[in-house]
Amino acid sequence: MNSPLTIKPVATALGAEIEGVDLSRDLDDGTVAAIRQALLDHCVIFFRGQSLDPERHKAFARRFGELFLHPYFAGSRADPAVIDIVREPGDRRVVGEYWHSDTPHVPEPPMGSVLYAVEVPPYGGDTLFSNQYLAYESLSAGFKSMLEGRRALHTDRLVSGPAQQLNAARATKIRIEEKWSETANHHPVVRTHPETGRKALYVNRATTVSFEHMTEEESAPLLKYLFEQGSRPEFSCRFRWTPGAVAFWDNRCTQHLAINDTGSFRRVMRRIQINGDRPF
Ligand code: SIN
Numbered sequence: 001m002n003s004p005l006t007i008k009p010v011a012t013a014l015g016a017e018i019e020g021v022d023l024s025r026d027l028d029d030g031t032v033a034a035i036r037q038a039l040l041d042h043c044v045i046f047f048r049g050q051s052l053d054p055e056r057h058k059a060f061a062r063r064f065g066e067l068f069l070h071p072y073f074a075g076s077r078a079d080p081a082v083i084d085i086v087r088e089p090g091d092r093r094v095v096g097e098y099w100h101s102d103t104p105h106v107p108e109p110p111m112g113s114v115l116y117a118v119e120v121p122p123y124g125g126d127t128l129f130s131n132q133y134l135a136y137e138s139l140s141a142g143f144k145s146m147l148e149g150r151r152a153l154h155t156d157r158l159v160s161g162p163a164q165q166l167n168a169a170r171a172t173k174i175r176i177e178e179k180w181s182e183t184a185n186h187h188p189v190v191r192t193h194p195e196t197g198r199k200a201l202y203v204n205r206a207t208t209v210s211f212e213h214m215t216e217e218e219s220a221p222l223l224k225y226l227f228e229q230g231s232r233p234e235f236s237c238r239f240r241w242t243p244g245a246v247a248f249w250d251n252r253c254t255q256h257l258a259i260n261d262t263g264s265f266r267r268v269m270r271r272i273q274i275n276g277d278r279p280f
Contacts, residue, residue: 005034009042011237014131014254016042023047023246024056032063035248039112040196044129044249044256046239052116052246054082054270061114061272068110068273070103085115087125087267096258099130099231100206101251102273104154105183111276114248120241121265128257129249130236132200135229136190139201147189152223154207155184186212189226191279193252200253201230202279230255241267251276 006019018038021031038045052060058081061067067081085095103109115127136144161180189211191202205227210219239247249256 005031005038007038007042007045010046010239013134013235013237014043015046015129015237015239016044017046017048019048021047023050023060024052027060027063036064039248039250043131043133043254044237044239044247047246047248048242048244050116050244050246052244052270054079057114057116057270057272058082061274065111065274065276068103068275070273081272083271083273084118085269085271087262087265089262089264089266091262094258094260094262096127096256097260098159098204098206099128099227099255099257100159100204101132101202101255103156104187104202104204104207104251104279105156105185107185108278109187109276110251110273112248112250112274114246114272114274116270116272117241117243117245117268118270119266119268120243120245121262121267124259124261124263124265125241125267126259127239127241127247128231128236128259129239129247130231130255130257132202132230132235132253132255133193133198134235135201135226135232136199138235139229144190150189151186151212152189152203152208152219153184153186153210153212155182155209156207157182157184158209159206187279191252193250194277194280196253198253201226203227204230204255231257241269252279 005021007016009016069080070083087094102113187202189203190199192199203226208223210216
């Protein structure tokens with residue numbers, strides 16, 4: 001192993017900071033396995049003081065799978081695997097401002113995301129994460145059995161597309177907004193994590209609009225309850241960014257929310273995502 005890792009939980013529900021590793025170096029298999037295990041154990045892991053250019057950032061993410069190409073972010077680079085998430089002073093909307101897991105409207109959503117802080121405000125711009133295993137496990141037996149085998153529709157219509165008018169409200173642009181057409185897919189309401197075998201709630205406010213075979217109006221009350229369940233404070237942790245910090249989260253068992261409070265400050269992040277499989 002390159003160096004022994006120090007893993008320090010940041011909250012009871014999820015999240016741990018990892019010390020003792022330089023992500024810009026070629027990591028040996030033992031170190032990669034230890035990082036993967038920490039991700040499985042803590043659902044989101046954090047590293048401070050890293051120095052990652054886009055190529056080293058991609059090289060790190062690639063140790064955990066093939067890179068995911070985002071369907072609608074324009075990014076600001078020629079490389080479609082690299083998305084710059086930029087906030088400028090005065091932006092009214094920000095990427096990820098509602099609780100969500102990443103891109104669940106596609107058939108095979110990314111398993112994880114690696115977000116790197118290029119430029120951070122002196123305060124504000126934190127990111128919240130929430131543990132969806134706990135959200136599921138703390139439901140009653142009766143509620144769990146009602147959700148058994150149920151699927152829900154995920155759409156990108158609330159987070160992209162011309163109706164949202166996002167390109168006018170924020171610095172991070174959506175690709176060819178005028179040629180957008182909706183993408184939607186059904187996924188299980190409760191998914192099984194392919195590596196841990198644990199069950200996690202898999203609906204979120206940003207993309208889930210109905211249960212299969214039910215109308216949006218019929219689905220809304222129960223979905224509202226589940227959205228609140230998925231974002232309860234005791235299931236969450238909060239990450240305060242510093243320059244060079246990295247957050248690596250597991251979309252199969254977490255949700256996250258980017259707090260829209262950077263006000264007059266600039267915030268620049270770079271995100272690389274890793275392919276995942278079809279939720280089951
Ligand atoms: C995201 O939802 O991926 C963005 C998170 C952030 O900018 O903190």
